[in-house]
Amino acid sequence: MRVLVVTAVTAEADAVSDGLDTVDVLAAGVGPAAAASGTARALALASAASTPYDLVVSAGIGGGFQPLAPVGSLVVADAIVAADLGAETPEGFVPVDELGFGRTVHHPPAEPAARIAGLLGAVLAPVLTVSTVTGSASRTAELTARHPRAAAEAMEGFGVAEAAAACSVPVLEIRAVSNAVGPRDRSAWRIGPALDALRYGFQQLSPVFEESPWQTP
Template sequence: MLHDSQTTLLCVPTRFELDRLRVLAPEAVAPERWAGVAVIGFGPVAAAAAVSRLIAQRAPKHLILAGIAGTYGAASEAGSAITFGSVAMDGVGAGEGAAFVRPSTMGFPQWEGKLRDDESAVAAVFDRLDLESEGPELLTVAAAADGSAMLEARRARFPDAVAEDMEGFGVALAAAMGNVGVSIVRGFSNVAGNRDPKTWAIDDALGAVAEWLER
């Protein structure tokens, strides 16, 4: 889905990611290209709070969340970037490990109220939101997977997810509550669970993100 860049706010989670994008492709993240370029913070809570404030201050029509993520696929995917059609949230619920219970099972929505400009319906958001772009599902987590056991547990709970990030669901919920569309593009810097930064492809991943932004 195409949007007018002059009414689109570009959101990047960390200063590190934005600084690398400015080195790799300065024209893709130039402030004059967008309604604004903002660092929104690390993790779902900071990102949701920052985006809520930005929507109130700048009233964009659309948001793009851009940055790196860990793929649930093969190592060969590192360095590529994709957009997502939905985003889910893991970690909100009860228990941990195999005993973890999701909000949908508990019957407690994370949010129950109006979303977007639909005044006729009350939405119950448990742990999944649709996005404006086409693509697979992204899983938002509060802590990146530290190995194969954590990774496989998450894949068992969310079998449709192909990658994990730490901001997407918070941004998507804040945008939906603020009547703003949102797209998420993530470059795969590593296979989720691999915590050795020396093996990551951060610049390749962000370069692929920049190519998407330029298009």
């Protein structure tokens, strides 16, 4: 199968490429808009060249919700959630789908996602996409209350998933945890070990990506 892996920055892309050289890797930029536009362009170019992709993977490092996803662990998304796409109201946050304007969740193919999580020893749980990284206890509590199963947050997954869905291509998200979601403390970040975990994870995925293409849900 032909696979496109989309990361935010070059360091993440290099870790993926070091782990697995049989996929195409794109560092599309930080945030859901950059991720969506970069992914859409790559998919369109591949389609125009009659070499379409069979799978898109959003990958990189991210924050982990404790204690579910400790620093250094891997998370495979069973749901890719736009956690801050919606409206603030006096009663609290209302997601955009409840407002009637679109969707806030993409579901990766369930069986492959579960199999990959098992292969990697990863947590299988929702990954939240945010436009502003969480940096306070109150924000962490709010997200946890709204998404009690969430294991990680990052900034690109939903954008990648939107572009993939528009082209009817299955999508996965894989995150290596570099820090705990909560009060911002850069001294506690472990970016190097997280990139090593990402590299290790993709080293294990060659047999999966050599399979026949999965059917789009």
